[in-house]
Amino acid sequence: MHQIEVATTQETLYDSPEMVLNMGPQHPSTHGVLRVILKLDGETVIDLDCDIGYLHRGMEKICENRLYPQIAPYWDRLDYIAAVSNGLLWVETVEQMLALAVPPRAHYIRTVLTELNRIASHLLWLATHALDIGAFTVLLWALREREEILKIFERQFGARLTCHAWRIGGMPNDAYEGFTEDVQRFIDNFPKRLAEYETMLSENRIWLGRTVGIGVISAADAVAIGLTGPPLRGSGVAYDVRKARPYAAYADMEFDIPLGENGDTYDRYLVRLEEMRQSRRIIQQALTKMPDGPVNAKVPKIIKPPVGDYYHSIEGPKGELGCYVVSDGSSRPYRVRVRPPCLINLQALRQMCVGHLVADVVAIIGTLDIVLGEIDR
């Protein structure tokens, strides 16, 4: 039984060496409204329980009452750091159910922007993770680079965060004039910036002390608890949806899956840094190979997928983001299910924190890279 009785706080506080500590929901290092109830022996975590749902909006219920194209913006508001990726999953799911032939140019532009979004998401992770551990400069530097990406989003979609980037069957607009130059300029500068972060952190004594050997999870445990994305690859399991089941234009791209060895916070940090480099590689290839042509398929006016159920997933910045749709043949889905990678990754928090100090809980929440908008839906 993992439930920790908060009502008995006073009793445990005075009668035993154990103490119950509420962390959050308004705690800056829980990255949103996450409440972690910690049971402590001195400064060591004995047990913990997560209280989530503060941001529950009933998104899956709302989707049952919306037309297929109307649902797309709700997906942006799940993981609002990676709205472009989320939106891609929804439109791809519907496209595959309808068997629409999306033009290759749309696929390539989608790939470029989704990878840019991955970099933006990882940069925000790096910024906040470093801030949690005490490195303030990285926050400013990483947000500076993220700003460049958000500017590209703003020029392309007209919005910085909740972009509503795609439409079923393609894109609302072709890439704007100067898109290639903007992206090229960004990826030309980016390796230098990444190297700067590495000088700040990778061999930093404090950083190493706070991350190496913290929150270790073995490969077998990581698979059993259902981790996906960088936390899984940090433990050395090579599972990446982009490779395993390519979507958009990933089948044409060459890239490596960076893997960690020890499954600790430091390895996950290295994996994410390397992922940003690989994303840059993918963007470069997509820009060079970018085909011409239309960006929209011919889409029926009323979208009615065939009767049946379908599961599709993409490699979001946080992990495998999945979408399970049950269609009854009408213009609204019968059921929409989001497989939230953050929720399932957060479940590993207890396993990773027990035995560590309270200060490490902050580092481990940071390394899991959670977004509460997606956990609570």
Place this chain on the structure above:
Amino acid sequence: MTDEPNKPDSPDAGEPPATPTQNAPPAAETPDERKARLIAEAKTRVAATKAAATAKGAATPTPAGTPKAPVKKKEEGPKPTDAAAHPLVKKLRAKFNEDIIEASEFLGQLSVRIATASIGAVCDFLKHGAETPFDLLCDVTCVHWPERADTPFEVVYNLYSIKANARVRLKVWTSEAEGVESVTGVWPTANWLEREVYDLFGVRFKNHPDLRRLLLPPDWQGHPLRKEYPLKPVENEWTRKHLPPFDAVQQEQLEQRRAYGLEILSHPDERRIREIFIAGREVMPLDRK
């Protein structure tokens, strides 16, 4: 009022004498004959336009009819096909025989429906399969079919095998009273996922180590993802107990907002939405099609 009906009358009365003089050729036509002739003319004209319209209509349906047929076909779309020949299904049938109720393939994805009692055994078998070990439990979710009275809940397990890059979907039909065996013993992932299904659908999982609500408050009543649950703010024990009362200033603010039609656009707290609901205003248009 009395003038108006008279006005049309007077030109009518004036016309009949005027027109006969113009169409004089058939000499000495009585007004009755003339009227009969005009009616006959009108009839032929109408018949001609009708014939032309039907001829056109007959011409157009053939081009319109040919695209119509494929459109209808598209609406039908692909249908789930029987997947009894799938190697994995064969393997499962060999081991579990009649517990594998139905296997279907839709858009290249395999779904297997399993007898409720044997879900634990089937999952354990699939996880430790030699060639395709389904080691990653991607998702556990549920679909509510209220028209199936005995087994309204369909619990869906999405499994993935990292080694074989294969997916399979398991389905179990159950009811609120019956519940499902928990698979937390096979995959620890299932813990929170099953808690969420319990929270939002009210399906009980037997032998679950910690079956509590996950997203909603522990003392919430009802299960929102059931089909009969309304898509609007609800008023229940929980809201009465936990949400703060509405004071006079807030009430006035709300009324001002309402006067501007702003209550939906910017709501600082949930209470205000509830007020709108109590006042009988629809918050979300449910019937827009």
